Amino acid sequence: MGVDLAPLVVKKEISLSDLKGKKLAIDTHLVLHQFLTTMPFLSDSKGRLTTHLQGLFYRVTHLLAEGIKPAFVFDGLGEGVPRTSMKITPQIIEESKLLLEYLGCPVVQAPSEGEAQCAFMAKQGKVWAAASQDYDSLMFGAPKLVRNLTISKYRKLPKGGKAKVKPELLLLKDFFHKYNINQKQLIALCMLIGTDFNPKVPKIGPMSAVKLVKGKSLENIFKNFKLEYDWKEVFNFLANIPVTKHYKLKWEKPNANKLRKFLCEERDFKVERVMAALEKIK
Numbered sequence: 001m002g003v004d005l006a007p008l009v010v011k012k013e014i015s016l017s018d019l020k021g022k023k024l025a026i027d028t029h030l031v032l033h034q035f036l037t038t039m040p041f042l043s044d045s046k047g048r049l050t051t052h053l054q055g056l057f058y059r060v061t062h063l064l065a066e067g068i069k070p071a072f073v074f075d076g077l078g079e080g081v082p083r084t085s086m087k088i089t090p091q092i093i094e095e096s097k098l099l100l101e102y103l104g105c106p107v108v109q110a111p112s113e114g115e116a117q118c119a120f121m122a123k124q125g126k127v128w129a130a131a132s133q134d135y136d137s138l139m140f141g142a143p144k145l146v147r148n149l150t151i152s153k154y155r156k157l158p159k160g161g162k163a164k165v166k167p168e169l170l171l172l173k174d175f176f177h178k179y180n181i182n183q184k185q186l187i188a189l190c191m192l193i194g195t196d197f198n199p200k201v202p203k204i205g206p207m208s209a210v211k212l213v214k215g216k217s218l219e220n221i222f223k224n225f226k227l228e229y230d231w232k233e234v235f236n237f238l239a240n241i242p243v244t245k246h247y248k249l250k251w252e253k254p255n256a257n258k259l260r261k262f263l264c265e266e267r268d269f270k271v272e273r274v275m276a277a278l279e280k281i282k
Contacts, residue, residue: 002115002134003190007206009135010174011147013166019128020067023249024146025108025118027132028072029088031056031150032096034133036087044268052092053099053267058277059150060103061254065280069251071106071127072096075114076242102259104252112242116140120243127249129169138172139190140241141183145170185213187238188221191231198234201225254278 035055042051063070074093097107110117118130119140129144130137137145147168176182181189192209194200204212213221222231256278263269 002136003139003195004193004206005135005138005190008175008179008210009138009170010178011168011170014146014169016063016066016068016167018169019146019149019167021069022128023069023071023126024129024131024149025071025073025121025127026150027114027118027130027134027137028096029075029114030133031059031072032088032092034151036092044266048267049092050267050269052096053263054269056096056099057103057259057263057269057274060100060105061277061281063149064103064105064254070131071108071121071249072100073108073110073114073117073121076109076111099259099262102262103254106247106249106251108247108249109244111244113140116241117243118142121247135170136196138170138175139187139195139238141172143172145172179210179214181210181214184218184239185216185221187235188218189213191234191238192221195234195238197237198227198229201227254281 032052032055035052039051039055042049042054044050060070074097100107108117108121113136115130115132115134115136118127118132119137119142121127122130122137122142122144129146130142131146131149133147133151135145147170148165149167151165175186189206189209189212191198192201192204192212193206218231218235225231256275259274259278260271263274264271
């Protein structure tokens, strides 16, 4: 689910061309989840699921054709990872990593939360921004967050019709400036409205949470609440969530022969479409 910072964040619409030449750390779990929940069920002649491969291949080749350099971060299996899904099986993850390798994109295995790893890479300056639909990367300290990078260009409206979806850029410094809070207070704010690691405090929304944390120490923020958990334990985990420093970011040319064998010969993708997508990257 992620933390609900939507009513608070400062967003700026951008285009894919604004991201040309930029390195981005992408939260892959949410990307795969989007494909599996919004795309039709697709399979090959052997009955094997290919929805995730279809979504990943055509979305990634589109980003590469725009001159964007995506690095894909996968959730770990360590303590605290709550986002494991029956839909995203080990086989789906393994096939996705293989496809990304053939596309020449770096794959980073996080020890815990993928969004925390993306934030860490952005803080290090190894990538220009973290990319995710959720706002958790801001909670983990990402200086920049890009949303709507890997989703469909259009979304359905409740009363029919479609609306164009554009990428959004969020700057953490703008958030701090608008509400006059710091990173520790932001984490406390997120805890009050609920994260993947703790339930929200009843009757407290994002705006009221801002007022509760502004200008206060952590002890003063939490002292008046009767919580079902140890706030210090949750805070310390969120502030010091495990990440790895041992990763390599190297982009290479897509391997057309391996992609053709993996997608076309083994999983019934149409050769013409695959080759046309790869041609755009050149």
